Amino acid sequence: MHYGIDVGGTKTEIAIYDRDWQCLDRWREPTPAQDGEAFLTMLTRLVQQADDRCGGQGTLGLGFPGVLDEQGHLVAANLPGLRAWTLETTLAARLDRAFVIENDSRCFVVSETGPGGAAEGQRNVFGAILGTGAGGGAIVEGRLLKGGGRFAGEWGHLPLPAAAAKRYDLPLLSCGCGLEACLEAYIAGPGLVRLHRHFGGASASAEQWHQAWEAGEKSAQRARDCHLDLVGGALASVVKLLSPQVIVVGGGLSTMDRFVEALSGAIAEHLFAGVEIPEVVRSRLGDASGVRGAAMLGAAASAGNPVVGGHEKGRP
Ligand SMILES: [Zn+2]
Structure with missing residues (x-):
């Protein structure tokens, strides 16, 4: 057992x-x-x-x-x-x-690469969790990537790109890790709510943002576009570093309508010609x-x- x-x-x-x-x-x-x-x-x-x-x-x-x-x-x-x-x-x-x-x-990511997982049997996989935080892990050539300091895969603490901060006029938010402007502060569930407020919305939770988005509210749509762009850019950075065949997305935000489905396109926006875009799939084991x-x-x-x-x- x-x-x-x-x-x-x-x-x-x-x-x-x-x-x-x-x-x-x-x-x-x-x-x-x-x-x-x-x-x-x-x-x-x-x-x-x-x-x-x-x-x-x-x-x-x-x-x-x-x-x-x-x-x-x-x-x-x-x-x-x-x-x-x-x-x-x-x-x-x-x-x-x-x-x-x-x-x-x-x-x-280990589980999703195992039997019945969304990336079963794949040897190069990145697992991205978007919920209250933004965590991650990588399987590289069939092995879990640990790194010398054992924090390999912490994509949520990559910095907000300057180009995105300028494009959306984003404030530089402090992160729970002590650094400034980590992506997690913008792309995890609370980050999506912050983006909505930044664009003039008034949600207090990702669910409220989602309701506003479904209702066609303009600020909710702008938050969605910005959020997809940021997540796509961050995962494109992961692709440039690790070249996974599959990206498995889990956590509360992965269940949002048409989010995971939209990520391949959002990642492609940040890759140069000739780079293979990995398959992006939702967690199967939740x-x-x-x-x-x-x-x-x-x-x-x-x-x-x-x-x-x-x-x-x-x-x-
Ligand atoms: Zn951080």
Whole structure:
């Protein structure tokens, strides 16, 4: 059996998969985001419950929001209770088996490249999540791209292009990461709302923007055009760097009408002649992708399979 755990700011989910990646069971608990000890106890309990249900030990992969810094501390704005530890060492002391830790966006692309995923079997794939934030991860030549600092794929923190700032007269917004004018501040769900307001709209959520857009409101249309242009430009930068065959888009914005369908054209606007435009597809596994990708990474590492990697430091 293979277990995946997806740690979120409010809920933590565990899922049990068989060897064919059929989900046998899944359940959730609230995440004690402020209390590290309670968090460790909760994680240990989830794994023990899974063992009890399976009658044995499964392999384990954990997906977290945020990134591990050079010292191994988790940098995640919505999990302040975990900041004090070197996360892998602390977990290794509590969990009685080898495990893999990975960023949840990278778990997403691993899952979508696996059986039943939107990019099943493809060897060069970029996964882009657009929801409350803009995360991402890449499979390059069949392997999950980690990079030396383990934050490869963070396309949301590429800077807003000067040409776009000038074209739309955009303000330079500060980003949660501490930098100025990261794309995430403009292209994630809250960013789309900001764009709508910038063009004279009054929405308070992406859903409200969507209603205004469907109703034909001019400021909502301008926000849509600008948003598509920015996302298309950002993904074109990814294409220039990594040349993926497929881009899989997930997160709340991926469910918006005709958004994913419009992205190929928006990307093409920012590429030069002769560059192959990758296929752009919507996530097939939706919210389950993170937990399944974590489980797949745990299983691959346990089997010594290099295809999707696995971080050796995760082994106690
Ligand atoms: Zn940023």
